[in-house]
Amino acid sequence: MGDLPDEVDVVVVGAGAAGCVLAARLSEEAGCRVLLLEAGSTTGLEPEARTPGAAMRLWTGPTSWGDTSVPQPALGGRRVTLPQGRGLGGGSSINGMAWFHGYPADYDAWQAGGAHGWAWKDVRPVFRAIEHNDLGDAEWHGFDGPMRVSRVRDASALALSFVAAGAEIGLPVVEDFNGADREGIGLLQANINDGTRHSVVDGYLLPAAGRPNLTIRAKALVTSIVVESGRATAVQCVDAQGVRRRVVARRSIVVAAGAIRTPQLLMLSGIGMPSHLRKLGIDVVHDLPAVGADLQDHPLATTVWPVVDGSPLWSTTSDADARAYQLLRRGPLASFTQATAKLRTREDLPGPNIQLTLALTALDSNRRAYPEPALTCSVSLLTPTSRGEVRLASADPTDAPLVDPGYLRARADREDLLEGLRLARRLFQGPALKAATGGQALDPPAWDEESLGTFIRDRGGSEWHPVGTCRMGTDSAAVVDSTTMEVNGVLGLHIADASVMPAIPRANTHAPTIMIAERAAQLIREAGAR
Known part of the structure; x- marks a missing residue:
């Protein structure tokens, strides 16, 4: 909760399942100063919150954003609860801990649809590298990765x-x-270690937290991204004391706020569908209509x-x-x-x-x-073949966005x-x-x-697995370039979380999100080296 630096090399927005991974991996380069910003607090890391059998107690209160959908016509006009993790670890700290990779065909379909470099042959080694699985170093599992995975x-x-x-x-x-x-x-298998929830905070963030080039700040709400001459240069945020701050990012900004709040932040920053932004009085910085579209859920x-x-x-x-x-x-x-x-x-x-x-x-x-x-x-x-969207309710960053999954x-x-x-x-x-x-x-x-x-x-309801609102690919309609994780048309702005999934995998989305962050960290480093 200390002061924010005025300038760093990389700002990571969101300390959820993806953000913790990104901050840990990007800060492995000793000369790269990384700032990880989280809107929530450290609530959720107390002993009771780490008890697997107490998971359902975390789905309301300060550990969750408390989102609901707009009325769903196919569900009798009801609103559906969509709690997303808020605080260090994000969903990794409040979910049901089930650990599924998905199916090889899921990722081959990503590749076939234009997300080059994301076929099963590309992501399978990443899943193995993530795991410290009690099944051992078999053909399908790793045994010395950061995430503990165990059988029931x-x-x-x-x-x-x-x-x-x-x-x-x-x-x-x-x-x-x-x-x-x-x-x-x-x-099934779960990210549980010796009877205790094992989140990305345990596997990634805490081992990296002592690095002098990594700064972690909770209760820091990022309100917009500053784009100058086609390049993302800084973030505007409100710190834990309620003071408005601007932090310059010399290399890049990586947004990892999830499939609901990542598109919200882009739209608040003037990146999205021009007609929607202008209606709310937001200046259009970059015309990118697919931001917030293609929302999918189970x-x-x-x-x-x-x-x-x-x-x-x-x-x-x-x-x-x-x-x-x-x-x-x-x-x-x-x-x-x-x-x-x-x-x-x-x-x-x-x-x-x-x-x-x-x-x-x-x-x-x-x-x-x-x-x-x-x-x-x-x-x-x-x-599911149904698709929905995320749109802004207003230009106020503290207003929850309008979430229409189209169930x-x-x-x-x-x-x-x-x-x-x-x-x-x-x-x-x-x-x-x-x-x-x-x-x-x-x-x-x-x-x-x-x-x-x-x-x-x-x-009817939801599995709480929203994805797809900043789809990656190599086509002109994609939000993110799948080979660099950079937002199309905005230099230095990357996205790496469940929002980039082109299609929802046949799996709980926790493990696939960690995989995306791991692979994205490598792509972002490679892009920065060029």
């Missing part, structure tokens, strides 16, 4: 019943969702099942369980999401398009808890999600799960097509 510890009887039920109905059991065979059902519908044999997480956190966690980092508090399934709704699809995720507590689609002992199976669409706008998305619900019901009819839950859901209460359509409309 103390898997619950209900999670094991989930996997067993899948096997009973003929689903392949997956040993490693980041390995050779990624379709089927199984226990929509979901959450089914809830009673527990008649076994105990869900929140009914097992007794004093004994708390002591087991405090002393040994064991028991139900040492993990959060334990099991998942990646499935396809039609045999003719090239790969899975639905993810079923078991949570050992009963949450509706907005992650609100049910009072009775129950568990949740969320049904997520991995391959289920495409009819095919609604149909696929409905089929995903049917897959969940089929799974819960497997003998192992039927014995644990009785086989009859609390929500939805009826499974005919009309009832399921109403259920999706009234209860």
